[in-house]
Amino acid sequence: MNEIKLFCPASVANVSCGFDVLGFCLEPIGDEMVIRKTSKKGIHIIKIEGQKLPLETQKNVAGVAALALLEDHPCNYGFEIEIYKGIKAGSGIGSSAASSAGAVFGINELMGKPLSRNELIKYAMKGEKLASGSAHADNVSPVLLGGFTLVRCSKTPDIIALPFPSELYATVIHPKIELRTSDARAVLKKKIYLDKAIEQWGNLAALVSGLYTNNFDSIKNSLVDVIIEPHRSALIPGFQELKKVAIESGALGCGISGSGPSVFALSKGHKTALEVQNGMNNTYKKFNIEYELHLSRINPKGIQIISSK
Numbered sequence: 001m002n003e004i005k006l007f008c009p010a011s012v013a014n015v016s017c018g019f020d021v022l023g024f025c026l027e028p029i030g031d032e033m034v035i036r037k038t039s040k041k042g043i044h045i046i047k048i049e050g051q052k053l054p055l056e057t058q059k060n061v062a063g064v065a066a067l068a069l070l071e072d073h074p075c076n077y078g079f080e081i082e083i084y085k086g087i088k089a090g091s092g093i094g095s096s097a098a099s100s101a102g103a104v105f106g107i108n109e110l111m112g113k114p115l116s117r118n119e120l121i122k123y124a125m126k127g128e129k130l131a132s133g134s135a136h137a138d139n140v141s142p143v144l145l146g147g148f149t150l151v152r153c154s155k156t157p158d159i160i161a162l163p164f165p166s167e168l169y170a171t172v173i174h175p176k177i178e179l180r181t182s183d184a185r186a187v188l189k190k191k192i193y194l195d196k197a198i199e200q201w202g203n204l205a206a207l208v209s210g211l212y213t214n215n216f217d218s219i220k221n222s223l224v225d226v227i228i229e230p231h232r233s234a235l236i237p238g239f240q241e242l243k244k245v246a247i248e249s250g251a252l253g254c255g256i257s258g259s260g261p262s263v264f265a266l267s268k269g270h271k272t273a274l275e276v277q278n279g280m281n282n283t284y285k286k287f288n289i290e291y292e293l294h295l296s297r298i299n300p301k302g303i304q305i306i307s308s309k
């Protein structure tokens with residue numbers, strides 16, 4: 001195989017009570033990437049369409065993640081990368097993660113698959129470090145493994161793929177405002193109160209339990225964030241209104257996707273997710289902000305090969 005074309009999906013990280021540890025993969029939104037072997041050694045990003053992003057290998061998350069992989073697994077040829085962005089950078093639905101994960105996935109395939117998808121996570125995390133300053137795994141893990149994932153430890157890293165009910169649907173709204181990850185991080189408190197921590201880890205454990213047992217009551221009761229959302233939601237115009245309409249339309253829960261500005265809701269069944277989408281649409285029309293709305297099944301597969309030759 002000399003060339004591979006990939007679909008690299010968007011993802012939702014944090015998922016209310018799972019700050020920095022939970023994430024899930026979306027289905028209809030994503031980037032495409034073409035990666036091919038070249039006789040010239042190294043990583044060469046030759047084309048980016050859909051957005052203005054750096055072509056320099058060291059400045060692009062795809063390049064940085066790919067170089068990290070090649071450092072541990074050197075080979076006597078190089079790779080050319082083309083990126084067709086479908087996910088806007090800084091949207092909060094894993095734009096950098098799609099490129100980081102796509103680069104290492106594609107190169108691994110072209111090298112004859114020496115590594116598993118799980119083993120690729122630590123290299124994709126190097127791209128995330130470039131984008132946000134911290135090597136977090138909560139977006140790249142669901143992109144590589146599909147479904148819901150839990151970051152038990154990001155240092156090792158130790159990532160657990162979680163089961164989830166097939167009737168679970170996500171509605172995601174992306175208000176097209178600029179919200180820098182650094183600003184979204186800056187509003188967070190360095191210290192948290194014990195009573196809030198207890199509430200949060202109770203909810204996180206119940207959410208994971210609900211995903212394992214298809215218990216929608218448990219999922220609904222636990223999609224609560226008492227630590228991050230109270231501070232961060234103020235940076236997203238209309239967040240409270242979106243959350244209210246999502247819950248009134250039947251969503252199990254609604255929260256900030258990644259570090260925002262996207263907002264996600266989870267629902268049982270496509271019909272409810274559609275009602276949530278309509279509710280969000282009618283509500284956000286009144287704000288003078290451009291936005292995009294997406295309805296998605298939880299993508300069980302993650303990155304997919306579109307074609308290869």
Ligand code: ADP
Pocket residue numbers: 053054059060061062083088089090091092093094095096097099100130131132139181258259260
């Ligand atoms: P998201 O919130 O959608 O996950 P991030 O804020 O994590 O997006 O990442 C976006 C940052 O990463 C931007 O500063 C962008 O310039 C940088 N970046 C570098 N390479 C890429 C790439 N290939 N795709 C997306 N963002 C990239």
